[in-house]
Amino acid sequence: MSYVQIDRLSKRFKETTVLNQVSLSIEKGELITLLGPSGCGKSTLLRCIAGLTEVEDGGKIVVGETDITNLAPKDREVGMVFQSYALFPNMNVFG
Numbered sequence: 001m002s003y004v005q006i007d008r009l010s011k012r013f014k015e016t017t018v019l020n021q022v023s024l025s026i027e028k029g030e031l032i033t034l035l036g037p038s039g040c041g042k043s044t045l046l047r048c049i050a051g052l053t054e055v056e057d058g059g060k061i062v063v064g065e066t067d068i069t070n071l072a073p074k075d076r077e078v079g080m081v082f083q084s085y086a087l088f089p090n091m092n093v094f095g
């Protein structure tokens, strides 16, 4: 069994389906890249794994032996570097 198992993960924002039954296996130590056009759902998938975005019922995320699908972000031991890491994206340094 792979270290990270993503099983039929779906995410909708209102009527827009961004993730449609995505399944993915990642081995321990494996370096993996999500490649796709802007808006295809790469960040959404990462946010779902980190627990920052709730997924639709039925999807599952397992890390090691633990089903983390419904755990709080702080209990997942998953880190994420945000695409935009400005704390206040609407302000400049002087602001």
Ligand SMILES: Nc1ncnc2c1ncn2[C@@H]1O[C@H](COP(=O)(O)OP(=O)(O)OP(=O)(O)O)[C@@H](O)[C@H]1O
Residues within 6 Å of the ligand: 013, 018, 036, 037, 038, 039, 040, 041, 042, 043, 044, 045, 083
């Ligand atoms: N909180 C949200 N509410 C509504 N729609 C959202 C939300 N977050 C993302 N979306 C929409 O979901 C889709 C996927 O967005 P996402 O940010 O995952 O794309 P991406 O693949 O990371 O794009 P990029 O390459 O530009 O970073 C886009 O259509 C986006 O507008």
Ligand SMILES: [Mg+2]
Residues within 6 Å of the ligand: 042, 043, 044, 083
């Ligand atoms: Mg992105």
